[in-house]
Amino acid sequence: xxxxxxxxxxxxxxxxxxxxxxxxxxxxxxxxxxxxxxxxxxxxxxxxxxxxxxxxxxxxxxxxxxxxxxxxxxxxxxxxxxxxxxxxxxxxxxxxxxxxxxxxxxxxxxxxxxxxxxxxxxxxxxxxxxxxxxxxxxxxxxxxxxxxxxxxxxxxxxxxxxxxxxxxxxxxxxxxxxxxxxxxxxxxxxxxxxxxxxxxxxxxxxxxxxxxxxxxxxxxxxxxxxxxxxxxxxxxxxxx
Amino acid sequence: xxxxxxxxxxxxxxxxxxxxxxxxxxxxxxxxxxxxxxxxxxxxxxxxxxxxxxxxxxxxxxxxxxxxxxxxxxxxxxxxxxxxxxxxxxxxxxxxxxxxxxxxxxxxxxxxxxxxxxxxxxxxxxxxxxxxxxxxxxxxxxxxxxxxxxxxxxxxxxxxxxxxxxxxxxxxxxxxxxxxxxxxxxxxxxxxxxxxxxxxxxxxxxxxxxxxxxxxxxxxxxxxxxxxxxxxxxxxxxxxxxxxxxxxxxxxxxxx
Numbered sequence: 416x417x418x419x420x421x422x423x424x425x426x427x428x429x430x431x432x433x434x435x436x437x438x439x440x441x442x443x444x445x446x447x448x449x450x451x452x453x454x455x456x457x458x459x460x461x462x463x464x465x466x467x468x469x470x471x472x473x474x475x476x477x478x479x480x481x482x483x484x485x486x487x488x489x490x491x492x493x494x495x496x497x498x499x500x501x502x503x504x505x506x507x508x509x510x511x512x513x514x515x516x517x518x519x520x521x522x523x524x525x526x527x528x529x530x531x532x533x534x535x536x537x538x539x540x541x542x543x544x545x546x547x548x549x550x551x552x553x554x555x556x557x558x559x560x561x562x563x564x565x566x567x568x569x570x571x572x573x574x575x576x577x578x579x580x581x582x583x584x585x586x587x588x589x590x591x592x593x594x595x596x597x598x599x600x601x602x603x604x605x606x607x608x609x610x611x612x613x614x615x616x617x618x619x620x621x622x623x624x625x626x627x628x629x630x631x632x633x634x635x636x637x638x639x640x641x642x643x644x645x646x647x648x649x650x651x652x653x654x655x
Numbered sequence: 656x657x658x659x660x661x662x663x664x665x666x667x668x669x670x671x672x673x674x675x676x677x678x679x680x681x682x683x684x685x686x687x688x689x690x691x692x693x694x695x696x697x698x699x700x701x702x703x704x705x706x707x708x709x710x711x712x713x714x715x716x717x718x719x720x721x722x723x724x725x726x727x728x729x730x731x732x733x734x735x736x737x738x739x740x741x742x743x744x745x746x747x748x749x750x751x752x753x754x755x756x757x758x759x760x761x762x763x764x765x766x767x768x769x770x771x772x773x774x775x776x777x778x779x780x781x782x783x784x785x786x787x788x789x790x791x792x793x794x795x796x797x798x799x800x801x802x803x804x805x806x807x808x809x810x811x812x813x814x815x816x817x818x819x820x821x822x823x824x825x826x827x828x829x830x831x832x833x834x835x836x837x838x839x840x841x842x843x844x845x846x847x848x849x850x851x852x853x854x855x856x857x858x859x860x861x862x863x864x865x866x867x868x869x870x871x872x873x874x875x876x877x878x879x880x881x882x883x884x885x886x887x888x889x890x891x892x893x894x895x896x897x898x899x900x901x902x903x904x905x906x907x908x909x910x911x
Contacts, residue, residue: 444682444709444730444732444734445734445735447735470681470682470708470709470837471681471835471837472835472837473835483734483735484682484683484684484734484735484897485681485682485709485734486681486682486683486684486685486709486835486837486890487684487890487896487897488684488833488834488890488891488892488893488896489896496834496835498835498836498837498840498868499681499708499762499835499836499837499838500762500766500838500841503708503758503759503762503763506758506759506778507759507777507778507780507781508778509778509779509780530730531755531785532746536755536785536789537749538747538749539746539747540747541743541747542738542742542743542746542747543732543738544709544730544731544732544738544739545728545729545730545731545732545755545756546729546730546755546756546757546758546784546786547708547709547729547730547757547758548708548729548757548758548759549757549784550757550758550759550760550780550781550783550784550786550787551757551758551759551778551780551781552780552783553779553780553783554778554779554780576785576789577783577784577785578784578785578786579784580780580783580784582783
């Protein structure tokens with residue numbers, strides 16, 4: 416019998432397992448989940464992982480809890496902070512950053528992300544915040560997409576606006592499942608369902624045709640070691 | 656010569672009606688809210704508002720007041736607290752002209768403005784996004800004179816005035832940022848005039864002790880406005896955190 420865990424804690428574990436030792440990860444707005452994942456990976460299997468909290472430029476910040484603001488003054492470098500324009504230079508250079516943690520109002524079958532809005536961009540039904548750093552996605556080694564909203568409005572066949580192209584998408588993590596691109600078609604397919612979730616449910620809540628492997632792998636639940644690190648990183652229970 | 660002004664005189668004297676106004680601060684940190692509120696109070700029309708790569712209440716408030724004709728802002732939102740209600744409504748209802756942009760493009764455009772470059776070619780990745788082709792006012796395709804390949808370029812941004820928040824100023828008008836200058840230094844260098852809101856005045860030795868890249872010389876500073884607490888409800892690094900309750904109250908009212 417494993418310890419109880421929340422969907423976000425499981426997502427943090429799945430993200431953490433995707434980061435390899437020595438890599439450089441960059442994240443953007445609302446960084447709590449990728450921040451947890453990076454610190455978890457660093458604590459357990461990737462001691463020389465580096466991570467940059469984009470907006471602030473802080474490298475390897477280790478605040479007392481998980482922060483939800485990317486420019487929170489409580490973020491402190493370990494010990495370096497890059498000025499934002501230098502983060503921008505590195506994002507554009509190609510190959511300088513290994514993993515970009517991205518998301519979107521819409522995510523499509525090719526892994527394109529849209530933060531601009533739903534509907535005609537000129538007069539959208541829903542206007543989102545804007546593309547920010549997502550246009551840089553093709554310049555990083557891998558894109559890892561995470562979202563808390565697994566529903567047909569978020570996962571669509573084709574985004575209404577490409578903020579960031581899905582060229583380098585390697586993994587998509589949601590509260591229900593993980594997806595990965597088919598190496599042949601580059602379209603997303605189901606990679607694993609989280610414990611207690613069925614492939615049918617994932618397909619029903621995905622707005623594009625989602626290929627399902629047979630048999631369907633189950634996402635390994637958080638280990639005791641992973642949960643112990645998360646409890647230490649997140650005393651306030653942001654991910655609970 | 657740097658002038659020391661109150662917010663009222665700084666805005667009245669240095670922000671041209673209908674001009675290109677840059678407002679600094681990233682997300683809900685280091686926004687020059689004393690100056691922003693004064694723009695709203697005097698109802699200064701802004702021809703084009705240019706923000707940091709990610710902006711928040713500092714833009715949403717001005718948009719909500721109906722003062723912004725055209726906007727260059729790669730991200731307007733409140734992160735964990737939600738979307739920017741007045742920005743959202745203005746775009747959805749078509750009452751503002753939004754020029755799509757991205758974090759990298761904006762930063763490079765401000766650098767170009769700061770250095771007198773007419774435009775800057777951008778990394779090839781940008782062309783995979785819909786951003787450049789949806790905004791010909793800012794982005795155009797050019798030919799790389801060395802390789803003959805096509806690439807996207809962004810036009811320089813040269814604001815008439817930049818309004819930013821710093822931590823401290825000395826009596827000569829040299830200013831020092833809080834812990835992280837974000838892109839506010841670039842914005843300051845690109846603008847034709849610069850108004851800096853600070854938390855407090857300090858002796859010149861205190862500015863002299865700061866690291867390169869965390870200060871700006873008085874000759875770039877048109878006016879200093881001493882406004883303790885003036886970033887609230889956003890954070891002022893080294894002084895106070897963001898006022899989450901006040902931001903939530905703003906959002907509640909703005910959503911009506």
